[in-house]
Amino acid sequence: MVPKHDPDVWLFDLDNTLYPARCNLFAQIDVRIGRYISDWLKVTPEEARVVQKQYWRDHGTSMRGMMSLHGVDPTHYLDYVHDIDYSPVEANPALEASLKALPGRKIIFTAGDVPHAERVMERLGVAHHFEAIFDIVAGEYWPKPHKQIYEKLVKQHNVDPTRAAFADDIAVNLKPAADMGMRTVWIRTDESVKRAADINLDHIHHQTDDLATWLAEWVAERNKAERKA
Structure with missing residues (x-):
């Protein structure tokens, strides 16, 4: 109703x-998330990708999984993953x-x-x-x-x-x-x-x-x- x-x-x-979705900012953010996880856990990019998607499924966001299981500072995480090129947004x-x-x-x-x-x-x-x-x-x-x-x-x-x-x-x-x-x-x-x-x-x-x-x-x-x- x-x-x-x-x-x-x-x-x-x-x-x-x-x-609009065609700006595709999340593609940049997605790459940054993978790098953050790879660096933090000292795993390969391929292993980080598996972790990233598993935490997203289990915790709602990869960040929440990193916070809950690895003690990540969310401010540090957010600053890192949003360090992107915003020029596609006009x-x-x-x-x-x-x-x-x-x-x-x-x-x-x-x-x-x-x-x-x-x-x-x-x-x-x-x-x-x-x-x-x-x-x-x-x-x-x-x-x-x-x-x-x-x-x-x-x-x-x-x-x-x-x-x-x-x-x-x-x-x-x-x-x-x-x-x-x-x-x-x-x-x-x-x-x-x-x-x-x-x-x-x-x-x-x-x-x-x-x-x-x-x-x-x-x-x-x-x-x-x-x-x-």
Whole structure:
């Protein structure tokens, strides 16, 4: 069921949501994660790759596995893996215009950290639209879709879930939001569609291949409805 009320708070995932998946920043991050694990555990790149994927499956993120099993400092880890080239992310005037027209508070909800999010938003030219970044650190290093971090976010930022919307490219990340009463927007990418192949998508209220266009259309429909009221 789509929530009855229009959102007055908008939550946005960062990677592959606010910027297009073709930027492929995670390919760089993925390489950095492998190098970190290889260096820390003193194993070959091939062995590190096995560990990386095993920890991701068992702990939700490779970082959580490295923290839990090897005492890794998460700040050191995050600084290392986000030391990447951000030039593939280009300014997005269409997204800037859509966010400007979109009423309500706007918050980044990301599995990255604040410095990573700030660098991305600076490249996009949209940082001024967001009042806060709720990152992996704020979530005590637990990734989406762990429900406790959604609960912490809404409490920390005084969000009424029934008056909120959440956009993310990973379909399973939208399930806890929908369960709390949020409107959900799934950003489809080639990879996210593959990952959602065996998932029940009843919790998805809206879906799009282009966030900026969808937001512009949503605002236009809302304005049209208000004029008729």
